[in-house]
Amino acid sequence: MTFDGLLSKTGRKLRIDYYQSTLNWAIEIDGLQHVSINDQIHDKSKRERKFAEQQARDATIKTYFNTKPEITLIRIPCYCETNSDHFKPLTIQQQYDAAVQICQRIHFALHGTRAPEPDKNRILLQTRNHTTNSESLLNRLNQQYNGKIRATEYRFEDDKPRIILKCKQGHITQVCLAKAYNDVKNINKRPNSTKPLCWACVRQSQFDQAKQRLHESGMIWINEQELRSQFHGTLSHPLTNKGSVKRIMLLCTHENDERIFKEIVLNQLLP
Known part of the structure; x- marks a missing residue:
């Protein structure tokens, strides 16, 4: 208005x-x-x-x-x-309570009576469920993503809207709605940018660099499969935290003496 x-x-x-x-x-x-x-x-x-x-x-x-x-x-x-x-x-429940309060205030001012109580559980369930509005949102995001990544699901986590993303490598990540909108804005500003939107892809690329550095130093990465699997994600358990490169530990041994074990922080192996 x-x-x-x-x-x-x-x-x-x-x-x-x-x-x-x-x-x-x-x-x-x-x-x-x-x-x-x-x-x-x-x-x-x-x-x-x-x-x-x-x-x-x-x-x-x-x-x-x-x-x-x-x-x-x-x-x-x-x-x-x-x-x-x-x-x-x-939270979503607090927003609901605030909305009902103003609706009841308007109803009382107009009619002089208390408004009927709405079905709170049904409304909140509809809010959290997959709705036509969420389908429309996903379609808009995917149009803006232009094939660089795909928004597959809209869900609520801790009463906050989240977007589930799937990249071409099959990684499943979860971002807040504000982050998804921000990524779309950056794509519009820099359409030719090659920077990946999937931070799981970024982490896997860093693992590749680290493995190459270890190979050049005559080291073998022992827990490679375990760490790589932690940065893939599934629809039921999408990646929500990329972790710090200063806290990811690579367990290594020397190719000439497998009795020697050493833990190396990922950050130390990156350029």
Whole structure:
């Protein structure tokens, strides 16, 4: 919903999430980006600029409705404050409770009675299940991925949306939805980039480099199969953590004396 005179600094119309015309209520759903810098944006100056722009929009909206006493501006936060004075997004259940609360408030203001209780379990189950909306999301992502990797499933993990990805090598990884969107943006900016989107492929490539270095040094990599299998993933158990190259230990022995064993950190074998 837009309003006459509610404009950004560049003259673009600013939109309000919801407007209840009978009550004259303008409702804004405030996500984490309203109070916190988006760490998913790797460029520090860009993420600081985006946050400043968001705060400027919020200030413009507040100032506008302060001059419109006939309209009530309601802001619904979809985040909560942590003990360390930081913010985190609400869980799906907390978002549901916040949505029901504002719906009940609107119903009571319109009808003077309490709204019927919705079927919470059914709604949450539909949210988590494979829906038409998730199919549409996967299709959009795959169009943007342009064959570089494939989004195969949309699921919830710890009440957060996740995307299951499968690369051409068959690796199955899981990323948050924000990471998937960020990858798509990078593809659009650098369509000719050869950087793999699958971090399991990156790790396997590092293993190849390490094996070559060990071979040149006359060493045999003993736990190769075990480590490589840890970075493949399945649909039931996708890879969620690539681990640190400083913590991955390669157990090796010397080709001329197999009684000598040595543990080498992967990071030490990479250029």
